[in-house]
Amino acid sequence: xxxxxxxxxxxxxxxxxxxxxxxxxxxxxxxxxxxxxxxxxxxxxxxxxxxxxxxxxxxxxxxxxxxxxxxxxxxxxxxxxxxxxxxxxxxxxxxxxxxxxxxxxxxxxxxxxxxxxxxxxxxxxxxxxxxxxxxxxxxxxxxxxxxxxxxxxxxxxxxxxxxxxxxxxxxxxxxxxxxxxxxxxxxxxxxxxxxxxxxxxxxxxxxxxxxxxxxxxxxxxxxxxxxxxxxxxxxxxxxxxxxxxxxxxxxxxxxxxxxxxxxxxxxxxxxxxxxxxxxxxxxxxxxxxxxxxxxxxxxxxxxxxxxxxxxxxxxxxxxxxxxxxxxxxxxxxxxxxxxxxxxxxxxxxxxxxxxxxxxxxxxxxxxxxxxxxxxxxxxxxxxxxxxxxxxxxxxxxxxxxxxxxxxxxxxxxxxxxxxxxxxxxxxxxxxxxxxxxxxxxxxxxxxxxxxxxxxxxxxxxxxxxxxxxxxxxxxxxxxxxxxxxxxxxxxxxxxxxxxxxxxxxxxxxxxxxxxxxxxxxxxxxxxxxxxxxxxxxxxxxxxxxxxxxxxxxxxxxxxxxxxxxxxxxxxxxxxxx
Amino acid sequence: xxxxxxxxxxxxxxxxxxxxxxxxxxxxxxxxxxxxxxxxxxxxxxxxxxxxxxxxxxxxxxxxxxxxxxxxxxxxxxxxxxxxxxxxxxxxxxxxxxxxxxxxxxxxxxxxxxxxxxxxxxxxxxxxxxxxxxxxxxxxxxxxxxxxxxxxxxxxxxxxxxxxxxxxxxxxxxxxxxx
Ligand code: HEM
Ligand SMILES: [Cu+2]
Ligand SMILES: [Cu+2]
Numbered sequence: 001x002x003x004x005x006x007x008x009x010x011x012x013x014x015x016x017x018x019x020x021x022x023x024x025x026x027x028x029x030x031x032x033x034x035x036x037x038x039x040x041x042x043x044x045x046x047x048x049x050x051x052x053x054x055x056x057x058x059x060x061x062x063x064x065x066x067x068x069x070x071x072x073x074x075x076x077x078x079x080x081x082x083x084x085x086x087x088x089x090x091x092x093x094x095x096x097x098x099x100x101x102x103x104x105x106x107x108x109x110x111x112x113x114x115x116x117x118x119x120x121x122x123x124x125x126x127x128x129x130x131x132x133x134x135x136x137x138x139x140x141x142x143x144x145x146x147x148x149x150x151x152x153x154x155x156x157x158x159x160x161x162x163x164x165x166x167x168x169x170x171x172x173x174x175x176x177x178x179x180x181x182x183x184x185x186x187x188x189x190x191x192x193x194x195x196x197x198x199x200x201x202x203x204x205x206x207x208x209x210x211x212x213x214x215x216x217x218x219x220x221x222x223x224x225x226x227x228x229x230x231x232x233x234x235x236x237x238x239x240x241x242x243x244x245x246x247x248x249x250x251x252x253x254x255x256x257x258x259x260x261x262x263x264x265x266x267x268x269x270x271x272x273x274x275x276x277x278x279x280x281x282x283x284x285x286x287x288x289x290x291x292x293x294x295x296x297x298x299x300x301x302x303x304x305x306x307x308x309x310x311x312x313x314x315x316x317x318x319x320x321x322x323x324x325x326x327x328x329x330x331x332x333x334x335x336x337x338x339x340x341x342x343x344x345x346x347x348x349x350x351x352x353x354x355x356x357x358x359x360x361x362x363x364x365x366x367x368x369x370x371x372x373x374x375x376x377x378x379x380x381x382x383x384x385x386x387x388x389x390x391x392x393x394x395x396x397x398x399x400x401x402x403x404x405x406x407x408x409x410x411x412x413x414x415x416x417x418x419x420x421x422x423x424x425x426x427x428x429x430x431x432x433x434x435x436x437x438x439x440x441x442x443x444x445x446x447x448x449x450x451x452x453x454x455x456x457x458x459x460x461x462x463x464x465x466x467x468x469x470x471x472x473x474x475x476x477x478x479x480x481x482x483x484x485x486x487x488x489x490x491x492x493x494x495x496x497x498x499x500x501x502x503x504x505x506x507x508x509x510x511x512x513x514x515x516x517x518x519x520x521x522x523x524x525x526x527x528x529x530x531x532x533x534x535x536x537x538x539x540x541x542x543x544x545x546x547x548x549x550x551x552x553x554x555x556x557x558x559x560x561x562x563x564x565x566x567x568x569x570x571x572x573x574x575x576x577x
Numbered sequence: 578x579x580x581x582x583x584x585x586x587x588x589x590x591x592x593x594x595x596x597x598x599x600x601x602x603x604x605x606x607x608x609x610x611x612x613x614x615x616x617x618x619x620x621x622x623x624x625x626x627x628x629x630x631x632x633x634x635x636x637x638x639x640x641x642x643x644x645x646x647x648x649x650x651x652x653x654x655x656x657x658x659x660x661x662x663x664x665x666x667x668x669x670x671x672x673x674x675x676x677x678x679x680x681x682x683x684x685x686x687x688x689x690x691x692x693x694x695x696x697x698x699x700x701x702x703x704x705x706x707x708x709x710x711x712x713x714x715x716x717x718x719x720x721x722x723x724x725x726x727x728x729x730x731x732x733x734x735x736x737x738x739x740x741x742x743x744x745x746x747x748x749x750x751x752x753x754x755x756x
Contacts, residue, residue, distance in 0.1 A: 057742055090581050127739055131700045133716060134741065173583040216700055216715040247580035254580050257589040259598050282713045283631035283694075283720035291616045299609035306605040311598065315580065367616045368625055374711040375702045375737040442709040444702065444737030449745040452735075456656035456677065457748040459706060459733030530582035543597040552601055556608065563612065567619075573708050575624040575689070575725040 004521040013524040017098035018088035022081040024511035029077030036070035037483040048473030056448040060125040067128035086182035087161035092524035093170045096160030107150030115143025132214045141204035171527035181240025184264040195225030224275030238394040252319035266304035277365035317545035329547040345397025348425035357385035378439025408501035412492030424482025430475025438468040630721040636697040643670040673701035678749025689725040702738030726753040
């Protein structure tokens with residue numbers, strides 16, 4: 001009963017059911033991204049005040065659908081595919097409990113559909129956060145709960161697969177760093193889903209009348225235990241993918257296993273109450289609590305990201321220098337495969353995540369600075385730099401890597417694929433930068449009308465704010481175009497891409513395994529430890545990756561300058577005590 | 578050799594860490610500590626800090642306070658909403674509800690006021706523009722803080738937490754007069 005096939009291009013062993021699950025999850029994720037992208041167009045064309053496309057009720061409905069489909073369904077479906085890849089494929093092991101894994105997938109699918117039905121029926125335009133006491137239809141919450149239960153099952157299948165690999169001795173030494181990163185994401189997911197259950201189950205009961213009151217402050221604290229830590233899942237997952245991509249493209253090894261793994265551990269240890277930074281200007285929580293829980297006295301989760309920010313490009317630099325690209329500080333980067341969307345997608349996401357998403361996130365998560373930022377359009381701008389140009393673009397890059405391996409199809413329209421990361425990354429970066437600016441001018445998020453049509457009183461934003469929203473929207477439209485290019489390339493590849501395997505037909509695009517004949521391995525060969533390699537030093541000061549160090553210092557300088565600019569801005573507003 | 582294979586050293590945690598990483602971790606850690614200390618520092622020396630004062634309240638209870646203040650200090654009306662001019666240093670009650678901020682406040686520049694803020698129904702967002710001070714307003718909770726306007730002029734309170742279909746019409750006003 002052979003159930004593995006060996007990928008002729010990469011030597012990866014694919015377990016039959018793990019492979020099918022990866023495909024099915026990735027496809028479900030892509031469908032959610034499609035819905036989210038169409039919604040995004042409505043959102044962005046409405047926030048562009050001169051266009052103001054949708055009526056108010058539809059805008060809020062579309063914004064709710066956008067947030068949930070993008071942030072929850074697209075990203076989490078895709079992450080499930082990553083978990084199966086990082087466990088079964090990377091460890092050369094069979095998947096634990098495929099039946100359960102499919103049950104989890106089915107629950108997620110049913111949940112996602114149910115929630116979308118609720119939103120599109122129209123009585124559940126409560127935004128992704130569904131802050132009480134605003135109430136959605138019961139099936140809005142039920143959909144989310146089913147989705148979460150399904151995801152939890154998948155996470156446990158992942159854990160089970162690690163255990164099986166250990167028991168069957170499928171690998172030598174310790175699990176690879178990429179798997180370790182995925183494990184980090186999975187552990188955080190358990191905590192996240194627990195918070196989700198604690199808050200969404202009572203909310204669901206409240207929506208059907210079994211509970212008569214849910215405290216608004218309590219809701220926010222626990223909801224953000226879900227909302228915040230799920231972002232930490234995304235970070236852990238896309239950082240793991242970054243390590244995977246530099247490994248596959250450059251044969252890069254981690255600069256130090258110890259440092260990179262310790263940084264992942266920091267994500268787990270210093271995450272738990274980080275929901276604090278979403279309630280910095282809420283009543284009823286003390287400053288001590290906020291200060292401590294946003295930072296744990298030393299911002300160790302931020303430190304972890306700063307570490308990965310050095311070690312990932314550093315690993316790439318070391319590998320590139322090892323191939324002789326040693327001229328100056330940056331030859332290793334200049335001569336990188338910029339035309340390969342796997343690389344360009346990865347690098348753009350690394351850069352924008354660090355320079356824009358990371359810096360703005362820490363700044364607005366500072367207790368007092370949050371006063372001048374909370375709930376302005378600055379906030380969505382920040383997280384589009386983290387989950388869109390960061391996580392989403394990373395997942396897009398990974399897709400280009402995996403389509404040939406998983407679906408055994410060549411990329412469709414390779415030129416479009418080549419430009420896609422630039423259009424998507426560039427457009428979204430433009431949107432992000434200008435919406436950060438508009439937020440600084442006080443433009444609020446989740447707001448249909450900057451002109452306040454129909455209000456009894458009046459207020460006018462400065463002309464610059466309108467200009468910034470307009471330019472931002474143009475960036476957003478470009479981003480949607482980039483998103484469409486991604487879907488055209490992926491769907492096109494599944495349907496029309498050149499077959500790399502006789503049997504790679506239409507059915508295989510939705511999760512069916514390839515022809516039985518290719519699954520001809522019963523037990524993969526044991527996975528050996530990576531071969532040892534000497535470390536070389538380059539440049540002055542005996543650094544292995546001097547170019548990366550310069551980039552890291554540039555990040556730090558931007559960070560410091562921008563941080564204090566914001567304190568300065570804060571110092572100029574009315575005194576509050 | 579690569580990040581997706583098991584580490585090349587079985588005892589990978591004993592492999593010494595390169596100089597570059599140690600230097601960077603050191604620098605980054607120092608920066609993280611500076612960022613942490615900025616927050617307590619600002620509590621001591623900065624002028625923009627939220628107080629920790631908040632009480633549980635109910636719409637009925639809060640309405641009584643607001644009505645009493647309006648009764649005592651009303652000086653005018655705009656768009657059907659009373660304008661009140663409470664004395665400097667006094668307790669000022671402001672409520673958010675679907676979809677207005679009530680009442681309109683007239684404050685004196687350079688004077689400090691004890692603002693009480695709550696929502697009567699759903700969550701709202703207090704966004705004072707163009708100053709750009711933003712606070713979350715929750716039903717059931719009364720947030721109390723001192724605020725000192727520093728320049729005469731008309732200011733708007735935009736609601737920046739989504740509160741339903743009329744959210745974009747929810748504007749309030751604070752008038753600041755010269756001393
Ligand atoms: C494809 C291009 C995209 C565009 C043009 C876009 C545009 C926007 C804009 C303008 C907003 C803010 C609206 C407002 O607050 O008034 C928004 C909200 C949001 N977006 Fe996107 N977005 C895109 C893709 C994504 C992706 C890929 C994700 C997640 C991975 C995402 C997640 C969100 C979330 C969670 C919100 C917040 C919704 C809420 O306030 O409840 N977006 N988007
Ligand atoms: Cu409101
Ligand atoms: Cu509102």
